[in-house]
Amino acid sequence: MLPTFLVRRIATGCVYSRAMKKQTLLHLNKRNRASLLFPAFVFCSSIAGAALAQDKGELLFLNNCAECHQRDGKGIPNIYPALAGSEVVRGSAVDVALVMLIGRGEMPSFAGSITYEDMASIINYVRNSWGNSGEEISAQRIEKLR
Numbered sequence: 001m002l003p004t005f006l007v008r009r010i011a012t013g014c015v016y017s018r019a020m021k022k023q024t025l026l027h028l029n030k031r032n033r034a035s036l037l038f039p040a041f042v043f044c045s046s047i048a049g050a051a052l053a054q055d056k057g058e059l060l061f062l063n064n065c066a067e068c069h070q071r072d073g074k075g076i077p078n079i080y081p082a083l084a085g086s087e088v089v090r091g092s093a094v095d096v097a098l099v100m101l102i103g104r105g106e107m108p109s110f111a112g113s114i115t116y117e118d119m120a121s122i123i124n125y126v127r128n129s130w131g132n133s134g135e136e137i138s139a140q141r142i143e144k145l146r
């Protein structure tokens with residue numbers, strides 16, 4: 001996963017370059033137009049998709065987790081553990097999913113209160129924010145853990 005700022009920058013760049021290409025394209029014949037536009041479109045849509053997924057995870061995290069773990073993921077010492085740099089969070093997406101499904105200590109279970117799709121977005125967000133980096137998990141994989 002690319003860092004958020006980079007994804008946003010590339011996504012914005014895509015919008016600008018698309019607008020600029022419109023001008024240039026008026027001077028190109030149809031064949032050249034297609035060979036330029038299609039790869040640009042595929043590239044831009046995949047980047048924009050990644051930016052949206054990251055934003056969704058961030059929003060869900062702010063709504064469901066940040067009151068305890070804080071928006072910067074640093075938690076509150078001796079009360080709410082940091083997710084930034086946490087071994088559990090960096091270790092395995094399945095372990096994070098289990099904590100969310102079962103709950104732990106003071107932390108409530110989220111099973112039944114948010115969808116598996118949203119759980120996956122949150123997990124992928126916390127595992128790829130504040131210096132953490134980890135491979136993604138799908139909603140289907142989480143559903144199978146029940």
Ligand code: HEC
Nearest residue numbers: 064065068079080081086087088089096099104105106107
């Ligand atoms: C009401 C406060 C609260 C909320 C809301 C909350 N947590 Fe927690 N969370 C805790 C507490 C307290 C612990 C430590 C539990 C223990 O080990 O006894 C914890 C532990 C964790 C851990 C294990 C971290 C480690 O290093 O051991 C993860 C991962 C985690 N929470 C993720 C989340 C996610 C993701 C959300 C939002 C969906 C969330 N939490 C919402 C209070 C909360």
